[in-house]
Every structure is written in structure tokens, then in C-alpha cells.
Amino acid sequence: MISLDKVLKNGKSLILAYDHGMEHGPVDFNLKNCDPRFIFEIAVKGGFSAIAVGHGLAEKYYPEFQGQIPLIVKLNGHTSMTKLEPYSPQLCSVKRAVEMGASAVGFTIYPGSTLENKMFVNFSKIVEEAHNFGIPVILWAYPRGAYVANNLDNKTIAYAARIGLELGADMIKLQHNGDAENLKWTIANAGLAKVAVSGGSKVDDRLFLLRAKQVMNSGATGMIVGRNIWKHEHPLKMVEALKKIIFDNANVDDAIKLLS
Numbered sequence: 001m002i003s004l005d006k007v008l009k010n011g012k013s014l015i016l017a018y019d020h021g022m023e024h025g026p027v028d029f030n031l032k033n034c035d036p037r038f039i040f041e042i043a044v045k046g047g048f049s050a051i052a053v054g055h056g057l058a059e060k061y062y063p064e065f066q067g068q069i070p071l072i073v074k075l076n077g078h079t080s081m082t083k084l085e086p087y088s089p090q091l092c093s094v095k096r097a098v099e100m101g102a103s104a105v106g107f108t109i110y111p112g113s114t115l116e117n118k119m120f121v122n123f124s125k126i127v128e129e130a131h132n133f134g135i136p137v138i139l140w141a142y143p144r145g146a147y148v149a150n151n152l153d154n155k156t157i158a159y160a161a162r163i164g165l166e167l168g169a170d171m172i173k174l175q176h177n178g179d180a181e182n183l184k185w186t187i188a189n190a191g192l193a194k195v196a197v198s199g200g201s202k203v204d205d206r207l208f209l210l211r212a213k214q215v216m217n218s219g220a221t222g223m224i225v226g227r228n229i230w231k232h233e234h235p236l237k238m239v240e241a242l243k244k245i246i247f248d249n250a251n252v253d254d255a256i257k258l259l260s
């Protein structure tokens with residue numbers, strides 16, 4: 001089995017995601033966090049397990065930070081400009097990601113889209129290629145499209161985890177609906193693939209840390225977060241609070257003290 005060690009610390013993981021410029025556009029940004037260098041600095045200073053970006057940012061910004069933070073290159077992406085059936089085309093090869101210094105590659109699939117078959121075939125080839133290079137693959141498994149009535153339905157989330165295992169993902173990134181029991185069931189269905197939960201849109205500090213605590217208590221390997229860190233007024237303080245929960249098993253009251 002391919003090791004995820006480069007993006008884990010003591011078996012846990014906290015990954016900083018910054019592919020939003022492609023997925024959402026600058027709507028998530030301000031003058032500070034629209035600068036990729038600002039985000040790479042947070043990743044390094046915050047002691048993240050890795051940073052996940054698209055190939056364009058990796059190529060231009062990673063050389064300055066190589067050796068300071070493991071890189072995950074997201075190989076596909078799409079915009080929110082069109083309202084077409086969800087489909088995320090591959091934009092970068094595994095080979096190119098490896099050449100840029102990637103410790104792992106990432107890929108999004110939309111199970112339930114009428115185009116899921118194309119993404120499944122594409123993802124399976126990526127797993128094969130990445131494993132031949134000896135690096136792991138992280139799957140963003142986001143049910144979405146014509147056949148998904150509710151992407152946060154319990155059965156749908158657990159199904160997405162299982163699809164990830166079946167397709168060969170080493171880590172599966174999922175959205176969480178707040179149901180701890182269902183998250184345990186979901187993680188059980190991911191088998192030997194690790195589960196990391198998505199951060200989601202920016203929310204109140206306590207709510208976010210409570211969610212993180214629930215995620216870790218349910219047996220997840222960690223989280224892949226973006227907006228709740230780099231949209232925060234004090235990103236590095238939020239990272240410290242989150243790390244306290246993920247890596248030190250702290251309770252929310254102790255973790256939140258690090259924000260004052």
C-alpha cells in the first residue's frame with residue numbers, strides 16, 4: 001500500500017486547501033488572501049501537514065517554499081461560472097505534479113453527475129500513475145449533479161466514501177453534515193482509505209472548532225480546510241487552536257483559548 005506518511009503527522013493530518021480561485025473565483029478573497037504567497041506562508045508558519053493547490057500556483061509559488069511544506073497538486077478543477085452538469089477536467093498530469101515536487105496528488109469527482117463515469121475512469125488512471133510514481137492520491141468526493149437530491153444526506157456521504165475506496169483513493173475528502181454516528185459509518189465504509197473532512201464556508205470560531213472536535217471523535221484522520229483559516233482575522237491563531245484538537249486531542253474550551 002502507498003504510504004501517506006508525507007502528509008501525516010502521528011497518523012493525523014491537517015491540510016490547507018487553496019484551489020478556491022479556480023472553483024469559486026475571487027469571491028472568497030480579499031486583498032491579503034488573494035496573494036498565494038500569503039497562503040503558502042500560513043501553511044509553513046502554521047505547521048500544516050501539506051498545502052493543496054492547482055498546478056498554476058504550484059509552479060509559480062512552490063519553489064520558494066519547497067522543503068518547508070509538503071505539496072499536494074490538485075490535478076483537475078472547474079469553475080462556478082457555468083451551470084453545466086458537474087464535471088472537473090484533468091488539467092495537469094501526475095508526472096508534472098511530481099516534477100514540481102508533489103508529495104501527493106488530488107482529484108475531484110462528482111458521483112451522481114451524468115458525467116461521473118468519465119471522472120471515475122480518469123481518476124482510476126491517475127491512481128495507477130501516481131502509485132507507479134510512489135505517491136498517494138487524495139480524492140475530493142463530492143456527490144453533486146442531476147441524480148443527487150441532497151449532497152449532505154447520510155446515505156449519500158457514506159456512498160461517496162465507499163466509491164473512494166473502490167476507486168483506489170488513499171485519502172478521501174468528504175463533506176460532513178454534523179451527524180457523528182453517520183460519520184463513523186462513513187469512515188467504516190472507507191476501509192483502509194483515510195478520511196479527511198472538508199472545512200466548508202467560513203463560520204463562527206466555536207462552531208468550527210466544535211465541528212473539528214466531532215470529526216476527530218468520529219475517527220477521521222483529519223481535515224482539509226481553506227476558508228476557515230485564510231478568511232480568519234488571525235489565521236495562525238486559528239491554526240493553533242485547530243491543531244490542538246486534531247493532534248493533541250484537546251477539548252474545544254482549551255483550544256479556543258488560543259484565539260484570544
Ligand code: FBP
Nearest residue numbers: 017019020023199200201225226227
Ligand atoms: P474549504 O475548507 O474552504 O471548504 O475548502 C475545501 C474545498 O474542498 C476546496 O478544496 C474547494 O475549492 C472547495 O472546498 C469546494 O467548495 P464547493 O463545495 O463550494 O465546491
